[in-house]
Amino acid sequence: MRNLKLIISYDGTDFQGWQTQPGFRTVQETIQKHLEKITNQKITLYASGRTDTGVHAIAQVANFRVDSILSESKILLGLNALLPEDISISEITEVPYDFHSVKDAKKKHYRYVIRQSGIWDPLTRKFCHLVKQELDHVKMHKAAQQLLGTHDFRCFESEWPNRTNSIRTIYRASINRMGPWIWFNIEGNGFLYNMVRSIAGTLIEIGRGHWPEDKIIELIELKERKYAGPTAPAKGLFLVRVSYEDLTP
Structure with missing residues (x-):
């Protein structure tokens, strides 16, 4: 076998x-x-x-x-x-026979893609979330840094009855812009149900100026999904990489 x-x-x-x-x-x-x-x-x-x-x-x-x-x-x-x-x-x-893609995963890297434009690009419309209002990507990046570390992220989790705990560790979170494209990259030891899309929706609200850049800290402390931003559409989300090597100190 x-x-x-x-x-x-x-x-x-x-x-x-x-x-x-x-x-x-x-x-x-x-x-x-x-x-x-x-x-x-x-x-x-x-x-x-x-x-x-x-x-x-x-x-x-x-x-x-x-x-x-x-x-x-x-x-x-x-x-x-x-x-x-x-x-x-x-x-x-x-x-090796005992390798398991779920149990042995050490880190996962997701990317959420946003397009800043007043009109659809028919060639990319299935692979991004179109946001017509101008977003402050610098403010979004600063807000994303508050995700780093080990926290209880239940404020970004959609209801999921089989969850055992909502504590996760985020190693990297960044917002980058190139032309009309905004990329939200996040890497952690695991993610809750709809967590990345909920964070993306929250960062978009911060980028629109609806919330201050320290909103993430407040949401983590509140531990209530209803206070965070909307769940961003699925089509903008990509699983980029899964790492299996041992984590370095």
Whole structure:
């Protein structure tokens, strides 16, 4: 029995998220059914995180165990030949049998993309959140620095009954602007349900001048989702990278 790791990119627009749901098109179900065709075995695919409906991935990490003599290169070639054009596998490698893409993940990097413009760009409209009002990206960046460190982030979590705790550590948070584009990058040891999109929505409100740049501190102390900004649309969110190396002190 071998344990194989996949690096996956996908356009989440037409998927009902990652996790298999009967009657819906999902990323997990789409990849699994084609892996089963190639290997002639029942496959269970585990991903580093279950992205929601409409969320994209640049480098999602998943793994599955299989008893097959097919080489990684042959599985990769066959899988990409069968997959639809909104999913691509860039890499398949054998990893230790006890590797688990969820349990062994050390850091995750997400990016939220905002376009500042009065009109849609038809070529990028599915991959960004259009905000017509001018945003103060410098103020947004200063506000984002208040996220750094270990905090109880329940103020940015949508209701999720299976949560065990809402304490997470954020290692990096930044706002960068290039032309009409504003990128919100955030890296942490894990994220709550809708946390990144809730933070993005809050930073947009700060950028609009509706709240001061120290609003994040207040929200973390309040621990109530209703006081934070709206959940930003899913189409602007990308899972960029998942890290598995040990964290340095």
